[in-house]
Amino acid sequence: MxxxxxxxxxxxxxxxxxxxxxxxxxxxxxxxxxxxxxxxxxxxxxxxxxxxxxxxxxxxxxxxxxxxxxxxxxxxxxxxxxxxxxxxxxxxxxxxxxxxxxxxxxxxxxxxxxxxxxxxxxxxxxxxxxxxxxxxxxxxxxxxxxxxxxxxxxxxxxxxxxxxxxxxxxxxxxxxxxxxxxxxxxxxxxxxxxxxxxxxxxxxxxxxxxxxxxxxxxxxxxxxxxxxxxxxxxxxxxxxGTEEPAPTFTASVPAEPQAQPAATAPATAAEPPDAGPATTPKPAIRVEELRAPAGSSCRRVAFGADPPERRPVPVETAERLAPTRLTPDLCGLAVRAEAPGTTIDVGPELRAAALPPVRLADGAQGYFLREGGRQNLVYAVQAVTEAGAASGPRLVHALTR
Known part of the structure; x- marks a missing residue:
């Protein structure tokens, strides 16, 4: 029985x-x-x-x-x-x-x-x-x-x-x-x-x-x-008795990201007086900082006692986000594909520094930082279509002290 x-x-x-x-x-x-x-x-x-x-x-x-x-x-x-x-x-x-x-x-x-x-x-x-x-x-x-x-x-x-x-x-x-x-x-x-x-x-x-x-x-x-x-x-x-190290889980990831130098635009003739400022194309990925609200802590955020404050990470160029400071109230990052029918592929540097990702209410993937992962790092994130092809440029993002 x-x-x-x-x-x-x-x-x-x-x-x-x-x-x-x-x-x-x-x-x-x-x-x-x-x-x-x-x-x-x-x-x-x-x-x-x-x-x-x-x-x-x-x-x-x-x-x-x-x-x-x-x-x-x-x-x-x-x-x-x-x-x-x-x-x-x-x-x-x-x-x-x-x-x-x-x-x-x-x-x-x-x-x-x-x-x-x-x-x-x-x-x-x-x-x-x-x-x-x-x-x-x-x-x-x-x-x-x-x-x-x-x-x-x-x-x-x-x-x-x-x-x-x-x-x-x-x-x-x-x-x-x-x-x-x-x-x-x-x-x-x-x-x-x-x-x-x-x-x-x-x-x-x-x-x-x-x-x-x-x-x-x-x-x-x-x-x-x-x-x-x-x-x-x-x-x-x-x-x-004899203990073995804990297993880790790997996934297919993009190549090691390397920060790309900002391109220098060639000299051109002066713009007409009514010309507006140049704009950066909207990326296919949205990255947000997950921060503990005032009076709370990342511990309370982790256990659902308080919702995190979500602050969009500014886009510097078509291939780079503005750096994020590793301040004590930074609990992690939320990453979401903006285009329908696409998913995200996050580089190993962020995944190694964070707990296993969780799905947030809006469908974004939340990567909450481990204490041992709170160190300077650079990672890349890429939007991928259902067919496995890259959708839009790869974005590079740095976490710095």
């Missing part, structure tokens, strides 16, 4: 955390995780936002865009990636209509899972301190003696011993061992035990090439100056 009321545990060496709620929150700029009773996003929320971003791994797992979610946990930890497997399965189970419960006595099933994933949601092998986590989970498991138990154990030095430890628990039924290869197989084994699961639906999302263990600089990722996203400041954490 497929599970219906499921308690999901995130094991740590300090004891298991419970997934208390997983709630769609369209008002958030990106998905974020919180400890119960706290409004501040947890340190690893930026990695969770990337995992649940539009076109990201979880969208391919559930067959649709995930959208911003509030993940509420019974507690927290500072760092590590072993939360990725249970959180990914929580999204998959919710998408298939199963109810996530917060208390052991409510659970028909308890899901005990740990491990990090790659871009294709394959579970990464490693030393996850499984035996230590199991030992610290015993008291909570004893609170739900009749609930069926399912677990996902990654490959690693303690996997065989951990499986034996689970089978030795005094439970009414033998534990269900989920495939430790990937989230799609584990989700199908848990929800469709009697039939093979379908392949992961990709919908409009192009299937990425397998990147395996991707490298991400291990420097400090600070909280979004705009977005109240307290980003991961990497520290060793014993609960997850």
């Amino acid at each position: 497929s599970p219906s009321a499921i308690l999901i545990l995130i094991p740590t060496t300090a004891g298991p955390l419970r997934v208390r709620a997983l709630t769609p929150r369209p008002g958030l700029p990106a998905s974020a995780a919180f400890a119960d009773g706290d409004y501040r996003p947890l340190p690893w929320s930026a990695d969770y936002a990337r995992l649940a971003a539009a076109g990201g791994p979880l969208a391919r797992l559930v067959g649709q865009e995930v959208g911003p979610h509030e993940l509420r946990l019974s507690g927290s930890f500072d760092a590590g990636r072993s939360w990725e497997v249970p959180v990914g399965l929580a999204h998959g189970l919710a998408a298939r209509g199963h109810r996530l419960v917060a208390e052991p006595e409510e659970a028909e099933w308890i899901l005990w899972a740990t491990g990090a994933v790659d871009l294709d949601l394959a579970v990464l092998p490693g030393d996850y301190a499984l035996l230590d986590k199991i030992e610290r989970s015993r008291p909570l498991l004893a609170e739900a003696p009749r609930a069926r138990l399912a677990m996902l154990l990654p490959e690693g030095p303690e996997r065989a011993q951990a499986e034996a430890a689970f089978r030795a628990l005094a439970r009414p039924e033998a534990p269900t061992m989920l495939p430790g290869t990937g989230l799609a197989a584990a989700l199908d084994a848990l929800t469709r035990p009697d039939e093979p699961g379908p392949p992961i639906a990709t919908g409009p999302v192009a299937a990425p090439r397998r990147l395996g263990r991707l490298a991400l600089p291990a420097g400090t990722l600070a909280a979004a100056g705009m977005a109240a996203m307290v980003l991961l400041a990497p520290r060793a954490m014993p609960s997850s």
Whole structure:
């Protein structure tokens, strides 16, 4: 029988955390995780936002865009990636209509899972301190003696011993061992035990090439100056053993933008007295600054408490916008294609400095700056037709201190 009321545990060496709620929150700029009773996003929320971003791994797992979610946990930890497997399965189970419960006595099933994933949601092998986590989970498991138990154990030095430890628990039924290869197989084994699961639906999302263990600089990722996203400041954490860097998602982007010198107009005869000033052609793209209003902050803007002030970025030439100052009230940028039937292609420099883009009420793409991204940069943005051809000139824009 497929599970219906499921308690999901995130094991740590300090004891298991419970997934208390997983709630769609369209008002958030990106998905974020919180400890119960706290409004501040947890340190690893930026990695969770990337995992649940539009076109990201979880969208391919559930067959649709995930959208911003509030993940509420019974507690927290500072760092590590072993939360990725249970959180990914929580999204998959919710998408298939199963109810996530917060208390052991409510659970028909308890899901005990740990491990990090790659871009294709394959579970990464490693030393996850499984035996230590199991030992610290015993008291909570004893609170739900009749609930069926399912677990996902990654490959690693303690996997065989951990499986034996689970089978030795005094439970009414033998534990269900989920495939430790990937989230799609584990989700199908848990929800469709009697039939093979379908392949992961990709919908409009192009299937990425397998990147395996991707490298991400291990420097400090600070909280979004705009977005109240307290980003991961990497520290060793014993609960997850060997940790891998968080995967990143790439897209087709234009070539590295380079600022173009302003063209010098050739000398001409004097204009007639009634000639008006020369005008710059209207660009095919509108770029606006998203700023915190007076008395507010980028943190409040990020969580929808206050709407941002939108200030158009002036056009200097047909190929360049006026520079934008990186003042504390600058929360991000909004970019929108002006011509019908066109989309926008934003350069990698801005995307690397911002959280995953969000769709604003007027259809513009909002790029909210991370604290670590608040530095001088130059990026380009291009309007693109449905056929993939450039529409109008490429605009170059600089953010400067």
